Amino acid sequence: MAPKRLASSKAPPVEPKRRRKMLTIVEKVELLDMLKLGQSYTSVGRHYGINESTVRYIKKDEKNIRATAAITLNKNAKRVVTPRNKTIVKMESVLAVWISECKMKNIRLDTNIIRTKAKKLYEEFVKSEYVPDAAEEGTSSASKIPFNASKGWFDKFQKRFKNVSLRGEAFSADKAAAEEFVHNTFKTFIEEADKARAEEFVRNTFKTLIKERSYQPEQVFNMAETGLFWKRMPSRTFIMKEEANAPGFKAKKDRLTLVMCGNAAGFMIKPGLVYKSENPKALKNKNKNVLPVYWMHNPKARMTNSLISNWFHQCFIPEVRLYLAEKGLEFKVLLLLDNTEGYTVDVSFDGVQIEFLPPNTTSLIQPMDQGVSLAFKALYTQSILQNLVDAKDSDENFTLKAYWRDYTIASCLLNIQRAVSEIKSETLNLCWKKMWPEVADDKGLTPDEVHRCAVDKVVKLAKILGGEGFNDMTADDVNELMDAHSQPLSDEDLRELMSASEEEEQEREEQEQEELGTDEEEEVGLTLDRLAALVRMAKELQQMAQEWDPHMLRSLQFSNTIEGGMTVYKNLLAQMKKQQQQLPITMLITQKRSSSFAVSQVPPSS
Numbered sequence: 105m106a107p108k109r110l111a112s113s114k115a116p117p118v119e120p121k122r123r124r125k126m127l128t129i130v131e132k133v134e135l136l137d138m139l140k141l142g143q144s145y146t147s148v149g150r151h152y153g154i155n156e157s158t159v160r161y162i163k164k165d166e167k168n169i170r171a172t173a174a175i176t177l178n179k180n181a182k183r184v185v186t187p188r189n190k191t192i193v194k195m196e197s198v199l200a201v202w203i204s205e206c207k208m209k210n211i212r213l214d215t216n217i218i219r220t221k222a223k224k225l226y227e228e229f230v231k232s233e234y235v236p237d238a239a240e241e242g243t244s245s246a247s248k249i250p251f252n253a254s255k256g257w258f259d260k261f262q263k264r265f266k267n268v269s270l271r272g273e274a275f276s277a278d279k280a281a282a283e284e285f286v287h288n289t290f291k292t293f294i295e296e297a298d299k300a301r302a303e304e305f306v307r308n309t310f311k312t313l314i315k316e317r318s319y320q321p322e323q324v325f326n327m328a329e330t331g332l333f334w335k336r337m338p339s340r341t342f343i344m345k346e347e348a349n350a351p352g353f354k355a356k357k358d359r360l361t362l363v364m365c366g367n368a369a370g371f372m373i374k375p376g377l378v379y380k381s382e383n384p385k386a387l388k389n390k391n392k393n394v395l396p397v398y399w400m401h402n403p404k405a406r407m408t409n410s411l412i413s414n415w416f417h418q419c420f421i422p423e424v425r426l427y428l429a430e431k432g433l434e435f436k437v438l439l440l441l442d443n444t445e446g447y448t449v450d451v452s453f454d455g456v457q458i459e460f461l462p463p464n465t466t467s468l469i470q471p472m473d474q475g476v477s478l479a480f481k482a483l484y485t486q487s488i489l490q491n492l493v494d495a496k497d498s499d500e501n502f503t504l505k506a507y508w509r510d511y512t513i514a515s516c517l518l519n520i521q522r523a524v525s526e527i528k529s530e531t532l533n534l535c536w537k538k539m540w541p542e543v544a545d546d547k548g549l550t551p552d553e554v555h556r557c558a559v560d561k562v563v564k565l566a567k568i569l570g571g572e573g574f575n576d577m578t579a580d581d582v583n584e585l586m587d588a589h590s591q592p593l594s595d596e597d598l599r600e601l602m603s604a605s606e607e608e609e610q611e612r613e614e615q616e617q618e619e620l621g622t623d624e625e626e627e628v629g630l631t632l633d634r635l636a637a638l639v640r641m642a643k644e645l646q647q648m649a650q651e652w653d654p655h656m657l658r659s660l661q662f663s664n665t666i667e668g669g670m671t672v673y674k675n676l677l678a679q680m681k682k683q684q685q686q687l688p689i690t691m692l693i694t695q696k697r698s699s700s701f702a703v704s705q706v707p708p709s710s
Contacts, residue, residue, distance in 0.1 A: 301462040321368035328472035341573030370529030386512035396521035475551025482558035483523035489565035
């Protein structure tokens with residue numbers, strides 16, 4: 105039998121498998137731009153060393169690629185980011201507002217409560233017309249995706265929104281037993297623990313600071329924020345009943361945040377105010393530097409890290425510096441803040457020491473929370489009623505509906521100023537009785553007494569004014585209104601608040617468009633003028649940072665970052681200018697816009 109034939113040792117070598125090439129996001133965008141300029145799929149594939157089928161696949165995913173390029177900071181990124189469900193994104197934004205409100209009002213939250221709230225909000229948004237995802241391109245099925253508010257989602261939500269960190273977890277035992285435990289044993293235990301922390305802070309931390317640094321009452325301040333529904337009256341009044349049936353956004357739900365800050369001597373600085381709009385119609389062309397409040401804006405009308413820093417440096421420091429100089433005292437300040445995550449932003453300043461109150465002790469020892477907010481809101485309502493009565497006495501054609509229709513945020517500011525001026529220094533001084541009893545003088549009215557007097561005055565003014573809900577108004581009706589300011593926002597409130605901010609933003613954009621002139625043809629893309637504006641604004645931004653930021657190193661780092669990011673636009677601007685100079689003169693005089701070229705007309709720079 106013949107032996108088996110051995111395999112030849114000279115068999116041709118196996119070729120190594122071709123390595124797959126992955127383009128970066130930037131390269132994919134440049135590839136798409138080349139296709140947009142009219143180059144073929146084959147030539148573009150040859151340029152990047154990839155198959156024509158790969159080029160076509162990239163072209164098919166153009167929308168997601170460009171969306172990823174717009175948000176990524178990593179130029180070497182290769183993965184395309186899948187857009188998140190817009191309903192979930194909007195729900196999370198509203199949920200963050202609700203959590204912030206609960207914390208400001210000392211309402212305890214845990215993981216289960218937040219996850220349950222998130223799921224409920226999501227379901228409401230899917231059902232309502234507020235989030236019409238089905239009508240939006242590319243999101244026809246987004247809102248149909250089930251959302252379970254899982255533990256994994258919550259962990260990611262905490263990372264996206266830093267102000268939702270929790271100090272404890274919910275109980276998972278039998279519901280009835282858990283409720284019994286929470287309402288009795290646990291609640292008593294927590295209240296005693298909070299009280300002990302408050303007493304410990306006053307007895308040791310605060311008194312030690314006062315003794316070591318020899319602070320005077322004029323040098324010790326406390327800041328607190330409070331919400332105000334600035335166009336709301338008791339619910340039984342006919343103007344509130346009519347508004348409840350009116351279509352669209354309800355003015356009674358239009359909210360602002362007030363920042364109130366005062367010292368132990370009874371001095372209050374100009375209040376800070378956060379509104380949803382930067383330039384509401386009622387304040388158009390007004391100098392905001394002379395308003396009775398320090399004006400700030402945020403779409404959700406609430407304090408943020410940047411606004412806290414803004415208020416601290418631009419309002420608190422100047423006001424306190426001037427006050428202490430007038431008193432002939434050294435600029436040496438102790439500022440007490442509520443223990444809220446939002447206040448952990450860097451607000452350091454030479455001569456200012458910041459201390460945070462223990463968690464959950466706001467209602468126990470925080471001076472500006474010892475009835476000041478409630479007294480202010482009662483005085484604010486009193487001021488509104490007094491203005492109504494005065495207008496009725498002076499105008500024969502007065503109608504309550506017409507007056508209330510014309511009640512704007514500008515009118516609100518005047519009533520805020522009047523209410524603040526009604527709070528006497530003796531009353532503010534008494535608010536420090538629990539924190540610093542040695543400096544509290546019992547000569548003035550307490551905040552609770554001011555509140556009661558204001559409520560009684562509101563009832564009397566309502567009877568003078570007359571009308572449904574005013575003739576028979578009681579102190580309970582007014583107190584119900586005061587409580588409404590302190591209650592957490594309902595789901596309907598949250599939706600309407602977000603809707604109102606979006607409408608306000610849309611109106612602002614339309615207003616700006618009208619000012620620019622609607623008769624001119626709208627330009628598209630990065631034109632020569634727009635590129636020049638981008639470069640100019642970047643330069644101005646660098647200059648502002650260097651002028652305003654006292655920390656030189658930080659401002660230089662910011663400036664260098666801006667400079668690096670603007671390189672691509674500066675190169676493109678120079679490229680477009682050079683191309684414009686090479687065009688025939690006949691092309692430059694055909695149309696007004698002919699000197700502006702979109703980015704797509706200029707090949708990508710190498």
